[in-house]
Amino acid sequence: MKKTVLLTLIIVFVISGCTKNNRSPIIGAWKNVYGISITKDTTIKLPPFKDHYIKMIGDKHFTTIWQDTSLNKEDYWRSGFNGGTYTFVNGIYTENLSYFSSTGSIGKQFSFRTEFKDDTLILTFIPEDPNNTDRYIEKMVRLE
Secondary structure (H helix, E strand, O other): HHHHHHHHHHHHHHHHOOOOOOOOOOEEEEEEEEEEEEOOOOEEEOOOOOOEEEEOOOOEEEEOOOOOOOOOOHHHOOOEEEEEEEEOOOOEEEEEEEEEOHHHHHHEEEEEEEEOOOOOOOOEEEEOOOOOOEEEEEEEOOOO
C-alpha cells in the first residue's frame, strides 16, 4: 500500500512538472531598455533615467518605478512611480492607474499593443482618439 501511494505521488509530480505553464507571458519584472515618444512637434528618446526604470506585473496589478541617477545626489526627487490594476486581453495591455507620482494621472487608463520576442516585451501606445498621431513605444527585457 505504501509503495502504491508513493508511486502515485511520484507520477503526479512528474506529470505536473511536464504540463505547460498557463501563466500569462506579461507577468514578471521588466526593465526598460528603450523608449521613444513622438508627437507632432517633438521626438524624445527614452529612458532619460539611465537604466533605472522597472515595471512589475503580477496577476492583476502592476507597478512601475523609475529614478534618474544621472543627476546630483541632491536631486533625489527626480524619481517617480505609478501602479494599479491592468487587463491583458487579445494582446492588448491596459493599465488603470490607481496611484501615480503625478497625481493628475490618477484614474486614467492607457492601452498598449504588445509584442513578445523571446524575453523582450514591446509596448506600443494606443491613443483613445484615432486621429491622435502621438506615438509612444517602450521596449523592455524580462528580469530574472
